[in-house]
Amino acid sequence: MFSYESLGAGYNVCISQVHRFGTDAFLLANFAGARHKDKVADLCSGNGIIALLLSRDYQPAGIYAVEIQETAYTQLEKSIEASPDEAKKIIPIRSDLKEWTAPEKLDLITCNPPYKADGAGIRNDSEASVIARHETACTIYDVCECAARSLKYGGRLCICNRPERLADVIEAMRKNKIEPKRLRTVHKDKSSEPWLILVEGRLGGSPFMRIEKPLLIKGENGESYSEEMKRIYRLYEFERQDLEEK
8 A cells, every 4th residue: 555765865755556756745845944943834744755855955043734524644654654753743734724823833844746737637536635736624824823823923934835826825825914025937848838836935934035046857958857956856866756746
């Protein structure tokens, strides 16, 4: 039922047919970053992929990984167990984020939320897949409300979503006094439209948003990955083939 995939540096993530991970997890972890002193939470954590990447690359002071689904939570626990001691700073929390508040004020919250509004698109037969992809268990507004409760003043919320949800993301952030400060679009190549957006907001921030240069997945000479993507994937340390989108 479960298997493991190496993330390098001794980190291993537990995957299943339903709870896997894709390119967007790597992109969000890289976009968010963290400092050693940061106290972090990852909402909609799934099997813990983003929490593991943050632990591997930035080693923050602590990470709360919040997940509502039982099977995903089991995988999250297994991922922590199968990774180095540094990963033990990840605290798995099985909770509905609509009801959860961090026990301390946080510097950073990440979230790879369900992308599709409830009722939009064709649903997968699997209930777990529906919860992961559609806003049935939580919405972008719920994510921002949870972040507003748990972030310290000036703390950051970093999320990814589909480009068509940008207006919803900005509205949800501002309704919760989280000001959008950074936006980056992700493209397959320089001639294609974006398929993902990365947005950072700051609790109590002043209005001003920086739009960063587009992130390209493919290289300019037909290479599978651009130099930036090679760095994000850490392909110089381990090889990962057939990365999927969520």
